[in-house]
Amino acid sequence: MLESHDRRTILAVAGALAVGPIAGCLGDDEGSDVLGDPEYVEGRPDPGGTSMDDLPDLEGELTIYSGRSQTRVGELLEYIEDRYDDLALEVRYDDTADLVSTIEAEAETPADVFYGSESQSMTHLEEEGYLATLPEEVLESVSEDSRDPDGHWVGFTRRFRAIGYDSERFDAEELPDSIDDYATDDRFHGDVMWAPDQGSFQAFVSVFRELGGEGATREWLRTMVDEQNVQTSPGGDSAMAQAVADGEVGIALTNHYVLRDHPDSTLDLAFTSDDAGAMFNVTGGAVLADSDRGEAAANFVAHLTAAEAQEYFATTTWEYPTVDGVDPLEQLPSTDEFEPPSFDLAGLVDLEPTLDLLREEGIL
Incomplete structure (x- = not known):
C-alpha cells in the first residue's frame, strides 16, 4: 500500500440499522447497507484499527478463492466490491482443502487472493512456493500471534478450542481444566x-x-475410544452443538463459535488451560505469487483486517478479531480468560503424522 485515499466516509456504529439478515453497524454516508448483525451491534464501542477509508482504493478485477462459505463472508465481500466503482471481484467459494488442490493442479492459477479457513492451508501453499510475501504494513496490522512469521499470510479471525457442555447437567466450575481429564473422569x-x-x-x-x-x-485417543466410549459427530461441529443443545450428549469437543447458532439454548462453553484443548487457529488471507495484480491483492487482504471487516467478523461469525481495538462479543469469554499453550501455528501444516495416528487407532 503506497498511499491513502479518502473516497468515502465510513461512519463507525452509526445510522439506522439496515434491513437484511446481516446488517448493522459501519455504514457509509451514501446509504448503502451497513455491516454487522443488528441483534448484536447495538451499544458496541467504535472499533479500533485502520478504517477502510484510510486504505488505497481498490480497482480492477481480482479473483478470490475463498475457503470460507458465502453464507459466512459473502456480504462482507459484496460490501467491499460495492465501495469501489472500478472494482470487480470474482469469488470462488469451496472447501479450503479443495481450493488448495485446485491451485496445485492449475498450471498457473487465476487466483489473486487465497482466503483460508485455517492456518495450515496457507502454510502449505507457502511451503510449496505459491504465496507472495505481504507488505510489512499489512502484516503489522494484526497481532503477532495471528500472522505468518515468514510474512506470507495474515489472520483475519481467531477460533479457540472449547468444551461445549449442557448447562443443565454441568456447572462450568466443576468441569476439568485439563483435556486429559476428559479421558479419565467417569462422569x-x-x-x-x-x-x-x-x-x-x-x-x-x-x-x-x-x-x-x-x-x-x-494413549489419550485410545482411552477416549475404549474407556470413555466417545461418540462421533454425524455432521461436524454444528451437529455436535445441536446434540448438546438437544440433551443427546453432555460434552462436545468443539470450537467456541458454535455458540453463535445456539445463544439461547442450554449449550454453554468451558475451556481447558495451557494444553491442546485450549489452542487456537486462524482464518486468513494470502496473495498468490502468480498474481499479476499483487499490490491490489495485498490491498484487498488489508481490507479484511480493517476496522469495518473486523467488526463484521466479530458480530456475524462470533470469532475473535485479530486486530487490537476490536472487541469480541460480550456473549463470548474475554481473551483474558484464555490460557492457550505456546505452540507453532505454522507447524500445523504437517498433518500426515496426525492422520496416520488417527487411522491407526481406527478413528478415521
Whole structure:
C-alpha cells in the first residue's frame, strides 16, 4: 500500500440499522447497507484499527478463492466490491482443502487472493512456493500471534478450542481444566462427542502431539475410544452443538463459535488451560505469487483486517478479531480468560503424522 485515499466516509456504529439478515453497524454516508448483525451491534464501542477509508482504493478485477462459505463472508465481500466503482471481484467459494488442490493442479492459477479457513492451508501453499510475501504494513496490522512469521499470510479471525457442555447437567466450575481429564473422569463415560474428520480436530491432535508427544496422544485417543466410549459427530461441529443443545450428549469437543447458532439454548462453553484443548487457529488471507495484480491483492487482504471487516467478523461469525481495538462479543469469554499453550501455528501444516495416528487407532 503506497498511499491513502479518502473516497468515502465510513461512519463507525452509526445510522439506522439496515434491513437484511446481516446488517448493522459501519455504514457509509451514501446509504448503502451497513455491516454487522443488528441483534448484536447495538451499544458496541467504535472499533479500533485502520478504517477502510484510510486504505488505497481498490480497482480492477481480482479473483478470490475463498475457503470460507458465502453464507459466512459473502456480504462482507459484496460490501467491499460495492465501495469501489472500478472494482470487480470474482469469488470462488469451496472447501479450503479443495481450493488448495485446485491451485496445485492449475498450471498457473487465476487466483489473486487465497482466503483460508485455517492456518495450515496457507502454510502449505507457502511451503510449496505459491504465496507472495505481504507488505510489512499489512502484516503489522494484526497481532503477532495471528500472522505468518515468514510474512506470507495474515489472520483475519481467531477460533479457540472449547468444551461445549449442557448447562443443565454441568456447572462450568466443576468441569476439568485439563483435556486429559476428559479421558479419565467417569462422569463423561459415553457422554462426550468429537468430530475427527474435521480439520480443527486434527489440528488439535497435532498440537497434542507437539506438546505431549506421540505416545501420550495415542494413549489419550485410545482411552477416549475404549474407556470413555466417545461418540462421533454425524455432521461436524454444528451437529455436535445441536446434540448438546438437544440433551443427546453432555460434552462436545468443539470450537467456541458454535455458540453463535445456539445463544439461547442450554449449550454453554468451558475451556481447558495451557494444553491442546485450549489452542487456537486462524482464518486468513494470502496473495498468490502468480498474481499479476499483487499490490491490489495485498490491498484487498488489508481490507479484511480493517476496522469495518473486523467488526463484521466479530458480530456475524462470533470469532475473535485479530486486530487490537476490536472487541469480541460480550456473549463470548474475554481473551483474558484464555490460557492457550505456546505452540507453532505454522507447524500445523504437517498433518500426515496426525492422520496416520488417527487411522491407526481406527478413528478415521
